[in-house]
Structure formats: C-alpha cells, structure tokens
Amino acid sequence: MNKLGSKLFLIPNLIGDTSPEMVTPAVLPSIVESLKHFIVEDVRNARRYLRKLSKDVIIDDLEFYTLNKHTTQEEISTYLNAAKNGFNIGLISEAGLPCVADPGNVIVEMAHNIGLQVVPITGPSSIFLALMASGLNGQNFAFNGYLPVDQNQRVKKLKELEQKVYKDKQSQIFMDTPYRNNKMFDDIISYLSPNTYLCVAVNVTCEDEFIMTMKIAKWKNNRPDLHKKPCIFII
Amino acid sequence: MNKLGSKLFLIPNLIGDTSPEMVTPAVLPSIVESLKHFIVEDVRNARRYLRKLSKDVIIDDLEFYTLNKHTTQEEISTYLNAAKNGFNIGLISEAGLPCVADPGNVIVEMAHNIGLQVVPITGPSSIFLALMASGLNGQNFAFNGYLPVDQNQRVKKLKELEQKVYKDKQSQIFMDTPYRNNKMFDDIISYLSPNTYLCVAVNVTCEDEFIMTMKIAKWKNNRPDLHKKPCIFII
Incomplete structure (x- = not known):
C-alpha cells in the first residue's frame, strides 16, 4: 500500500543539553547522511543538530522546509513533493519526538494519503x-x-x-x-x-x-x- | 532528596528481531557493563539481550532478580537491597520500555520511597x-x-x-x-x-x-x- 517507494523518516531531536550518544540510536547519523530534504520546526536548530549528529552532513547541500504555526496550508501541501520524485525526507521537531506534543502529524497524515512509507526512529521524549x-x-x-x-x-x-x-x-x-x-x-x-x-x-x-x-x-x-x-x- | 546515592537504571529492551544499534542509544553498553544487579522479567531473555549489547558483560558475574506475575510481594521487597549497599541496579523488561504497558512500576515506586535515584534510558516503544x-x-x-x-x-x-x-x-x-x-x-x-x-x-x-x-x-x-x-x- 506504500505506492511511492520513498520514505518519511521521523527523526528524534535532543530534549536538552546532552549529546546524541546518550539518547539516540547509533544508526541515526547514517540515516541523516542519506537525506537531502528535511521538514523542520526551526532551521537553525535543525542545522546545529545535524552537525552534532554527523560531520559528514554537508549542510549547504540540504533543502529545509519550515513547519511551524506561520506555515500556510498551501506551503504544507508542497512539502512532500520531493518524495513524489523518489527522495526520502526527514521530519525533525525542535525537541524530542516529532508528532508527540507537537504539530508534525499534519505531515504524517499527508504521507499516508499519498502512500509514502512512514518510518519512526526511537528517541527521547x-x-x-x-x-x-x-x-x-x-x-x-x-x-x-x-x-x-x-x-x-x-x-x-x-x-x-x-x-x-x-x-x-x-x-x-x-x-x-x-x-x-x-x-x-x-x-x-x-x-x-x-x-x-x-x-x-x-x-x-x-x-x-x-x-x-x-x-x-x-x-x-x-x-x-x-x-x-x-x-x-x-x- | 535522593538519599542513597545509588541509581536504578530503567533499561529499554528490543521489541522485535532487530539490532540494538537501530533502537538504543550508544551509551547503553557502557551503562550495562557497569552493573552487577538486574531486575528482569525473564532471565534467559535478559542474558541474551545483555550479550547482544556488550561482549564485555560477564553474565556469570551478574545477579538476576525475576519480576513477573509469580513474584511475591515479600520477594519484591528485597529487590533493592543491593542499592542500600551502594550498588546501582538495572531494570529490564521483556520487550520495549520498562514500566510502560508492563508492571515494573512497583519497583520504581519502591525506589522513590527509599530515596533511590531513578534514571530512565531512551529506547523503543x-x-x-x-x-x-x-x-x-x-x-x-x-x-x-x-x-x-x-x-x-x-x-x-x-x-x-x-x-x-x-x-x-x-x-x-x-x-x-x-x-x-x-x-x-x-x-x-x-x-x-x-x-x-x-x-x-x-x-x-x-x-x-x-x-x-x-x-x-x-x-x-x-x-x-x-x-x-x-x-x-x-x-
């Protein structure tokens, strides 16, 4: 039923001043290294976090799509376009798990509607x-x-x-x-x-x-x- | 208010046939290597998991205390004795996070009562x-x-x-x-x-x-x- 073949990764963020080794799985750096498209609550926060996760991520090569209370429904409707073109996408919230106590679930709902596989990654909450x-x-x-x-x-x-x-x-x-x-x-x-x-x-x-x-x-x-x-x- | 100085670590287990790198934080092997006392739902499952987490854990040196529906209140009341003697203790459930959809919370309740610090570790649920x-x-x-x-x-x-x-x-x-x-x-x-x-x-x-x-x-x-x-x- 996942028609597109590409994936939406739900990427946990830190929830305080700690290092990723303390709270995120060892596989996470290799996942983020494989992605070029990120939907994020806050771009600066996401860049900083991705740099912490992996030195091999080239931040300037990435595309960020901002999702917060100012984002319009029209903008949101374009956020999974890269997936339709075969790219995997990462969703990162400002702290902790995406879609728990934060509004990221609109993106996940859209992913299910278009047949994109949703992959949640373990992290701190x-x-x-x-x-x-x-x-x-x-x-x-x-x-x-x-x-x-x-x-x-x-x-x-x-x-x-x-x-x-x-x-x-x-x-x-x-x-x-x-x-x-x-x-x-x-x-x-x-x-x-x-x-x-x-x-x-x-x-x-x-x-x-x-x-x-x-x-x-x-x-x-x-x-x-x-x-x-x-x-x-x-x- | 944590009078004892020792800690109860809540250790996540796997929830299916996957490797720890996919779902548990990199710090976990070093935490389990530091422990000699484990309260577990099932001893065989816990031994297998600890071996997967770290080759440096010497299973025969460990003490296991079984917590399941057959455990009596009297047995449970002795399970944190090692903490009173200054040892840290690990709590591992059969799958996933201890104390979520499983009865490990009786141990945590007891830990709070005697002033033992409770440290939850991130993991899959x-x-x-x-x-x-x-x-x-x-x-x-x-x-x-x-x-x-x-x-x-x-x-x-x-x-x-x-x-x-x-x-x-x-x-x-x-x-x-x-x-x-x-x-x-x-x-x-x-x-x-x-x-x-x-x-x-x-x-x-x-x-x-x-x-x-x-x-x-x-x-x-x-x-x-x-x-x-x-x-x-x-x-």
Whole structure:
C-alpha cells in the first residue's frame, strides 16, 4: 500500500543539553547522511543538530522546509513533493519526538494519503521517560498537553484529571510553559488531595535531571524551584 | 532528596528481531557493563539481550532478580537491597520500555520511597513509535492497554473510545494479544464509523514494519493479516 517507494523518516531531536550518544540510536547519523530534504520546526536548530549528529552532513547541500504555526496550508501541501520524485525526507521537531506534543502529524497524515512509507526512529521524549521513571501506572495513561492558563479553569481541569486517576485508574500526564511551572505546582498542591501521588520530572535526559514521585502532602514540605525549567507533571 | 546515592537504571529492551544499534542509544553498553544487579522479567531473555549489547558483560558475574506475575510481594521487597549497599541496579523488561504497558512500576515506586535515584534510558516503544507514525493527534492521547476479551464488552469499550476521539479530541491507543488481532480488527471495522481514522502498526522497528492510517471505510477493502503479529491500534 506504500505506492511511492520513498520514505518519511521521523527523526528524534535532543530534549536538552546532552549529546546524541546518550539518547539516540547509533544508526541515526547514517540515516541523516542519506537525506537531502528535511521538514523542520526551526532551521537553525535543525542545522546545529545535524552537525552534532554527523560531520559528514554537508549542510549547504540540504533543502529545509519550515513547519511551524506561520506555515500556510498551501506551503504544507508542497512539502512532500520531493518524495513524489523518489527522495526520502526527514521530519525533525525542535525537541524530542516529532508528532508527540507537537504539530508534525499534519505531515504524517499527508504521507499516508499519498502512500509514502512512514518510518519512526526511537528517541527521547520527556513525556515517556517521565512516565517510566514515575512509578505511576504505565498500563493506562493519558497525555493532556498544556492545561488552561486561566487559574479557575486550570484548577477545574486539575480536579477533573484527579477524578480520572481514581475513577478510571488512569495516570494523567500534563505540562505547562516553563515560566508558569511554579504556579502550576502551587495549584496542584493547594487544590488536589494530600494523598494523591505527584511525579515532577525536570530537565529530563540532562546532567541535572530530577524525577521524583511523592504524595502531595510530602511535596508541601519539599517545594522545588521549577521556574523556567522544562517540567512534566504526572498524577 | 535522593538519599542513597545509588541509581536504578530503567533499561529499554528490543521489541522485535532487530539490532540494538537501530533502537538504543550508544551509551547503553557502557551503562550495562557497569552493573552487577538486574531486575528482569525473564532471565534467559535478559542474558541474551545483555550479550547482544556488550561482549564485555560477564553474565556469570551478574545477579538476576525475576519480576513477573509469580513474584511475591515479600520477594519484591528485597529487590533493592543491593542499592542500600551502594550498588546501582538495572531494570529490564521483556520487550520495549520498562514500566510502560508492563508492571515494573512497583519497583520504581519502591525506589522513590527509599530515596533511590531513578534514571530512565531512551529506547523503543511500539506504542509511542506507532503514535508518532500514525499522523493522528499526538497532543492529546490515551493508552488503554488491552481491551476486554468478551466480544460484547470489547465492542462496548471500542464505542466508548471512539466517542472520546470525537468528544475529547483524544487519540485512543490500544492493543490485544497477537492471536486475537484479526478478531479485534474485524470488530473495529464492523462496529465503528466508516469515517473514523484507524492506524494499524505491526512489527514496529522490525524489517517488515508496517504502519498505515486510513479511514475505516478504506480498511474494509484492504484487510491485512495480523494473526500472531505484535500490533498497536490507534483511532
């Protein structure tokens, strides 16, 4: 059913200041060396990352197609043209796995529509690494993305998620923009039950990675500073 | 807050017949070479995998602690004793990521309780690779594990999950034991809307990996044989 014969590789990026050897498979440099076309969230970030992955990649020979919130539907519709001409294409997001907590899935959807084979490559995801390391239920879980900014709505949502933890026995994963993390933490410990377990995972895959799960009651006396640090919360 | 100074490494395993270079980070062999204590789902599988990862691992020098459905709570309570004596410990599941769709999280929970640092290592997960490659919503999703065996209950559950796709805009990931996959596929295409998108991801990370997303109406004329093949379904 993959009519085209060419492939769309989903290429993981780093999620912090670490080296590729720590988080991406050994095969990745040879894959990126074979590609000339890349759909990327941010060109500068992608160039820097490709240089880190392999000294044999000649950046000036590559074609980059930018995919972010400013990209129009019309532009997107041309992004897989190279595949129709027999070239393989790489999709790289700004951090972590493409299409998880980022909008790359429009490209993958288009790839399936035109019969292009989609090949996902293993890589780091703060969401999944945090879930593994949380000790919370990994057999039934949901990722809810960013919670509402408005405090009343956020607290309402947190309470809904807490109900699902108990009613559906489903771990609830969520995040916030880094400069709002301390506010989110305060809302969690103020409005959820002291008996609910909370995992806080900060700077995952980096030197100063911090992942800890405790009951909310215990977090109250051990408040970490999460300001501007990438952080995943799981209850 | 990590009082012990020793670490619990969460070590990814392969999820099919592929080589570690394809799916695990280059740093992994040096990590396993540094460990003498492993908590594993299956000892034979773990020995074989460790040998594949590194020729420098002397298997006979290692201590293995088996964690599966036969392990008693009393045995489990002793499994981190080596960490209390200053040793690092590795946790390996039979396939893929420990603690995701497997019960290793009891060990991680215990690690947090005694103040042992938990270090998750990047690796392959059919669930997440399938999600990336599905083209479906990766910004809000739930993993539901195995659906009920009884057909009436399974169909009821499938319909509930389909409602969540539309009502909550949440992708629904689920699986079944490989010999029931064809039955599951039939139920999906018989009982869900022809307009619902279905991703079928088979033998992920292997030579014959097959990942495809189409509307259910289209799957009706393109029925794949899924019998005894590891398979992830996403709607």
